[in-house]
């Protein structure tokens with residue numbers, strides 16, 4: 001592999017005698033992994049039924065390496081959100097966030113959604129997850145992945161971080177900043193990262209990371225946890241980014257968390273500060289900050305089975321003192337969706353249509369606060385003032401209300417359990433039917449009784465909606481998702 005000359009020189013200088021091992025790492029086979037979605041199946045059960053050659057990723061509860069011959073992205077289970085294909089080192093970040101069900105969590109740089117879907121899994125559908133992405137096209141991919149994984153309690157926004165801050169001051173329990181970076185750790189995976197690499201870009205990324213961290217700091221509640229990560233080796237974007245942030249934020253410190261085997265400590269000696277920066281705090285504080293860098297993590301491809309990554313867990317001083325605001329925003333969070341539809345006539349009419357659909361097609365309804373946006377009906381995880389924000393998904397998309405008819409959303413099918421649907425048909429992953437279905441074909445449904453909205457499953461995992469009538473199952477798999485999977 002042809003690495004940028006300047007990058008090689010820099011790494012040689014940084015790593016000294018370890019450099020040859022580091023270079024040899026580029027010759028190692030690249031490890032690929034998937035993360036099982038516990039909302040769909042337990043890891044134990046997945047291991048039992050999986051056709052893939054799986055080995056656990058040591059640092060991720062539901063993470064597994066798969067074999068070089070395996071193609072999980074071409075398997076129909078992928079379309080049902082049974083797993084998410086994710087680079088193994090990247091799985092460390094959400095684990096470090098220690099998210100609990102019921103937390104308020106922000107993933108500030110979230111697309112395509114690896115960390116967000118992992119955070120969502122830890123939240124078990126409880127609490128609020130805000131997944132934000134600055135780039136519009138990437139934000140759409142993020143929204144689609146959140147739907148595929150059946151996440152019911154997430155808002156997907158498309159904003160620069162500073163536009164979110166006024167809406168969420170001291171609001172979140174946990175924030176993940178998986179920062180845009182120079183991507184040195186992904187050279188083996190993404191050729192583009194090699195082509196675009198320059199030392200100037202490293203500097204630009206480092207400056208941008210400070211801007212993003214500033215906004216994150218304002219949105220984190222006292223006592224909250226901020227996980228900062230990159231997929232680069234550049235100390236300017238790793239240890240230095242953390243140190244610069246800590247110099248400006250006396251209320252933050254590095255939290256000691258347990259390292260997994262193969263995780264290496266951050267390197268204090270690689271931090272280069274200006275005299276002005278060094279003098280901005282007392283000598284004791286400077287020493288303390290620099291020493292604390294050892295409790296941040298470097299994931300090196302030559303030391304573990306994964307690509308290059310860096311992660312730091314930062315804690316904001318203080319304790320939760322936001323009971324009042326929490327009561328205000330969470331007041332209706334647990335309300336059954338069978339409640340009122342926000343009061344407005346259009347909302348009430350839409351809600352009635354949804355209820356008629358639910359009475360006919362569902363045995364169980366998801367919970368949340370119903371809200372109509374144009375023709376789209378959503379269930380919100382809690383009430384928030386989102387005015388002025390670009391919101392792609394304000395919560396779980398229930399469906400579309402058109403000309404006095406309700407059409408259930410694909411997202412709803414993926415967020416439900418199979419037993420939540422009164423009518424369902426299930427095809428095997430190897431069947432001709434499921435491949436035809438995912439490519440957009442309607443199916444013969446001889447022997448399937450009933451009429452109306454029917455959940456279509458693959459091996460029992462919800463995959464979308466069909467409409468049953470006269471022995472035929474009309475395809476309502478979204479046009480944008482249709483694909484021909486190889487058999």
Ligand SMILES: C[S@@+](CC[C@H](N)C(=O)[O-])C[C@H]1O[C@@H](n2cnc3c(N)ncnc32)[C@H](O)[C@@H]1O
Nearest residue numbers: 109110111112113114115134135161178179180
């Ligand atoms: C490392 S990627 C995130 C990967 C994602 N967390 C995941 O696990 O799938 C960084 C993201 O930050 C976004 N980004 C770029 N510039 C940004 C900025 N100024 N503020 C916030 N996010 C930015 C990029 O578009 C990119 O999607």
